[in-house]
Amino acid sequence: MNRALPEASAVSPASAQAAPSMVLSIRDLSKRYNTTEALRGLSLDVAAGEFVVLLGPSGAGKSTVFRCVTGLTRPSSGLIDVHDHPMHQLSGQALRLARRDIGLIFQQFNLVGRLSALDNVLAGRLGYVAAWRVALRRFPRSDRQAALANLDRVGLLQQAYQRADSLSGGQQQRVAIARVLTQQSKLLLADEPVSSLDPEAANITLRLLRQLCREQGIGVLCSLHQVELARQFADRIVGMRAGKVVLDGPPKRFSPNELGALYHDAHSTPSADSPRIPSGN
Ligand SMILES: Nc1ncnc2c1ncn2[C@@H]1O[C@H](COP(=O)(O)OP(=O)(O)O)[C@@H](O)[C@H]1O
Ligand SMILES: [Mg+2]
Numbered sequence: 343m344n345r346a347l348p349e350a351s352a353v354s355p356a357s358a359q360a361a362p363s364m365v366l367s368i369r370d371l372s373k374r375y376n377t378t379e380a381l382r383g384l385s386l387d388v389a390a391g392e393f394v395v396l397l398g399p400s401g402a403g404k405s406t407v408f409r410c411v412t413g414l415t416r417p418s419s420g421l422i423d424v425h426d427h428p429m430h431q432l433s434g435q436a437l438r439l440a441r442r443d444i445g446l447i448f449q450q451f452n453l454v455g456r457l458s459a460l461d462n463v464l465a466g467r468l469g470y471v472a473a474w475r476v477a478l479r480r481f482p483r484s485d486r487q488a489a490l491a492n493l494d495r496v497g498l499l500q501q502a503y504q505r506a507d508s509l510s511g512g513q514q515q516r517v518a519i520a521r522v523l524t525q526q527s528k529l530l531l532a533d534e535p536v537s538s539l540d541p542e543a544a545n546i547t548l549r550l551l552r553q554l555c556r557e558q559g560i561g562v563l564c565s566l567h568q569v570e571l572a573r574q575f576a577d578r579i580v581g582m583r584a585g586k587v588v589l590d591g592p593p594k595r596f597s598p599n600e601l602g603a604l605y606h607d608a609h610s611t612p613s614a615d616s617p618r619i620p621s622g623n
Pocket of ligand 2: 404405406533
């Protein structure tokens with residue numbers, strides 16, 4: 343484990359300064375949509391090369407965390423630091439540049455169906471390539487080579503010129519992973535990446551994500567619904583309920599029942615001194 347922060351309690355909550363190996367630091371994040379308090383003082387960190395799974399029932403606020411981190415939604419309060427970019431206060435060109443460092447993977451793959459797998463992977467370079475090249479679809483040769491190499495890494499070189507919408511769900515999610523690799527992001531946000539996949543494709547996808555996280559030193563924050571998959575793949579599990587972190591630690595620290603309880607009584611709000619809050623957090 344290469345976490346540089348010893349325990350959350352050792353870090354001043356007021357400090358936005360991430361330790362050098364942190365690719366994501368969130369402090370005291372709150373987000374209110376009209377009357378709904380989607381996030382209520384949430385703090386979490388993801389280190390380079392660390393695979394963090396976000397667990398929690400529907401409505402807990404997982405997608406809102408992702409939207410705040412990417413700057414799609416402005417938080418009501420709190421600090422978000424992505425590889426030294428203060429995401430909570432960026433806009434315009436600075437936000438566009440910062441977004442290069444954040445790769446995104448969604449439940450619904452988000453590929454352009456009529457384009458080839460290769461062109462979808464090249465889209466990972468959009469944040470880097472001049473607009474005229476994009477308009478003419480003339481990516482530099484080095485980008486095309488990198489995109490092909492990344493399709494090879496996810497086992498889809500043979501399908502490079504196939505339309506994305508002709509691929510299986512598992513293959514499409516691997517194209518999305520190759521796109522993130524081509525983007526060379528520091529942080530990967532995956533919002534329920536395996537919810538639309540059968541168990542075998544889900545396993546292949548998570549194994550691949552974890553392998554790339556290790557090999558490339560990418561920090562991964564991945565929301566999942568399946569407690570078992572979280573226990574199998576996570577370096578750390580962050581459990582959320584009602585916009586708050588209620589547990590945070592390595593999978594071994596929590597029993598399956600404890601993790602399953604995140605989903606039970608989902609409508610009762612955990613109290614501040616809930617026994618599931620690990621000491622030190
Ligand atoms: N754009 C929005 N407007 C109003 N309420 C929203 C919006 N997006 C999410 N919410 C609410 O915020 C809470 C958290 O939602 P979300 O982040 O999507 O949770 P999760 O991804 O864990 O299911 C829910 O109560 C949801 O209804
Ligand atoms: Mg969601």
